[in-house]
Amino acid sequence: MRWSDFESADCPIARALSILGDRWTLMILRDCFFGVQRFDGFQANLGISRTILRDRLAHLVNAGILVQRPYQDRPVRYDYLLSAKGKALNSVMLMLGEWGRTAVDGQPETQVRHRHQTCGHVLTPYVACAACGEEVLAKDVRATRAA
Amino acid sequence: MRWSDFESADCPIARALSILGDRWTLMILRDCFFGVQRFDGFQANLGISRTILRDRLAHLVNAGILVQRPYQDRPVRYDYLLSAKGKALNSVMLMLGEWGRTAVDGQPETQVRHRHQTCGHVLTPYVACAACGEEVLAKDVRATRAA
């Protein structure tokens, strides 16, 4: 099976992963959320090869997740910024980080955390249901078809 | 840079992705959440090659995300079940699906959704802050070091 076949899958997770599911894309986006904007920044941070970085950035721009903003002419150079679609991935990043923090072994003291500006606390994110406002537990969800 | 270098990164997202960040692992886990338990099931569903499926399952078992439970002897065959650590990925899956559903184009009618059993509604998940209970928006979080 070709990976791009998942683009048109009925499952939104498969569709998301058809865009995000390779080795580097989510790492690049993580850097975006931490404020990295330029080719060189990603390269230095990730140690990714330039060829692949070029591909991935082009792909993300193409998918509408990042937008390019020129910050100089002659030659034109771009900042890579998160679009609305890209910023919408913040929730995924937060939960991924929460899982990494609680489920993967490591030295918790040195870890990067997030702070919730509106209440001032270090953020412990959880997933809630928009209909009832309660925390969503794995045992309480069932897959279904949209009505 | 070698990918495994991220295992010990200070960033929990990088650590999570060092385990989950390849082409197939998250797709396999998605299937787990949809109830797939056996080698053949993953294979049929994903069209993944057996060699890679073998590797990925072994890796997930090794990482403590899946556990093997024998369902027959002679020869021994295993179900692959989500451990507590695996089930904790539910939040990531839900937010990934929500992003795929709202941000990636497709035919919404045919899409797989989740239903929240406790309130009966089709689930629209969002991320909330454990400290204040409010929805967490991208603009309200800042990266920091753990205190």
Add this chain to the structure above:
DNA sequence: ATAGTCAGTCCATAAGTTAAACCCACTTAA
């Protein structure tokens, strides 16, 4: 006996990733 199930393994090819070198259009320091 014969075919089917449910993997696990091996292999040659195909695809993806990498580092290194080189190019380009400038800008800044000497």
Add this chain to the structure above:
DNA sequence: TTAAGTGGGTTTAACTTATGGACTGACTAT
């Protein structure tokens, strides 16, 4: 005005991973 630096882009060859197909093994059902 020459030299070095910046912020990339391109090419190439080596290396690593993934793939599909065939083969094996230990059973089970017909």
